[in-house]
Amino acid sequence: MxxxxxxxxxxxxxxxxxxxxxxxxxxxxxxxxxxMTVKVTKNRYSRQNCVGNYFPYVNDIVKYPLTALPVMYExxx
Numbered sequence: 001m002x003x004x005x006x007x008x009x010x011x012x013x014x015x016x017x018x019x020x021x022x023x024x025x026x027x028x029x030x031x032x033x034x035x036m037t038v039k040v041t042k043n044r045y046s047r048q049n050c051v052g053n054y055f056p057y058v059n060d061i062v063k064y065p066l067t068a069l070p071v072m073y074e075x076x077x
Contacts (some may be wrong), residue, residue: 002066007031016072020055022055026062035063037068 011028016038018024022045026038040056047057056062064070 004031006035007036007066011036011072015075017075018070018072020070024056026072028059031066033066035065036069037061038062070077 008031010021013020013029015025016027022043024040024044025042027041028036028038030037038061040058040060040062043056043058045055
């Protein structure tokens with residue numbers, strides 16, 4: 001079982017870089033039993049290359065299922 005409190009301590013209100021189909025930086029805004037909600041703060045590509053949930057753009061809100069979280073690297077200060 002997933003420990004939500006532990007996940008929140010590790011991820012909440014921190015920025016992470018996700019490198020998948022697009023390289024983007026996200027701010028984790030919420031975590032519940034099923035989803036991690038993030039807001040995209042930076043994106044390597046333009047809006048034309050970022051359509052829908054597959055390619056979220058700056059200020060888009062995205063929910064990732066906890067069972068399929070992307071690889072996330074914490075942004076160093």
